[in-house]
Amino acid sequence: MPTPADPRKKPTSIKIHISNGAGIDIAWADGHASHYDFTYLREECPCATCSDARGKKADHSAEPAPAFLSSPALPMFKPKPRAQAATQIGSYAIQLSFSDGHSTGIYSYDYFRIICPCAECAKAFRTPES
Ligand SMILES: [Zn+2]
Ligand SMILES: [Zn+2]
Secondary structure, three states: OOOOOOHHHOEEEEEEEOOOOOEEEEEEOOOOEEEEOHHHHHHOOOOHHHHHHHHHHHOOOOOOOOHHHOOOOOOOOOOOOOEEEEEEEOOOEEEEEEOOOOOOEEEEHHHHHHOOOOHHHHHHHOOOOO
């Protein structure tokens, strides 16, 4: 993957709050700041297995929806995943190990910016399908 020159995808500061479960804060070269909680990151895990699962969900499957979308009629309780460890991968990514045992997700800085939960980034990086 080529390194983009885009300052919007270049982190200047990364703070990973594993012990208190507060999530990850990233400051970007364009002045933007992003906050991610671990539950969100777990849901957006970029590994092949999770991408695949999300694709199937989008395809009207009976998979339980993410917590923020679940309806009262489907009380699928899952404990909130937390991160147990974070490993820096070179200068381009972070690998997260979650409390549910999942640790194959490697989050590149590009990817972090693309999944920034704020509305501004949703508009800039996540254009709706169709
Ligand atoms: Zn995954
Ligand atoms: Zn943002």
